[in-house]
Amino acid sequence: MNRAKIHEIRRGMLVAKISIRRHRGRTRRRVEIYRIFKNGDRWQKSRQFSCNDVPLMRLLLNDVYGWMLLEENKSDAGSKKHWCQSICEK
Numbered sequence: 001m002n003r004a005k006i007h008e009i010r011r012g013m014l015v016a017k018i019s020i021r022r023h024r025g026r027t028r029r030r031v032e033i034y035r036i037f038k039n040g041d042r043w044q045k046s047r048q049f050s051c052n053d054v055p056l057m058r059l060l061l062n063d064v065y066g067w068m069l070l071e072e073n074k075s076d077a078g079s080k081k082h083w084c085q086s087i088c089e090k
Helices: 051-075
Strands: 002-011 014-023 026-039 042-046
Touching (some): 014 051
Antiparallel strands (some): 002 014, 014 026
């Protein structure tokens, strides 16, 4: 089982990190979302969000999904099956 960061998208202080995980012959995409903030002179991460972060988080997730679709279309130009179909079929 290994994981490689393949892309990072940022909107304001919110960051989405997209990675691919290969396990038992299957490939899964994973999204990690966090908020960055400065505490004194150090930058830190938090996985807790305020209600004011929700609208920006929605836009960020839309960007992530759009990027994943574009990447999947690039890699599977000949394939007609969408990458999330295998997840949705279960």
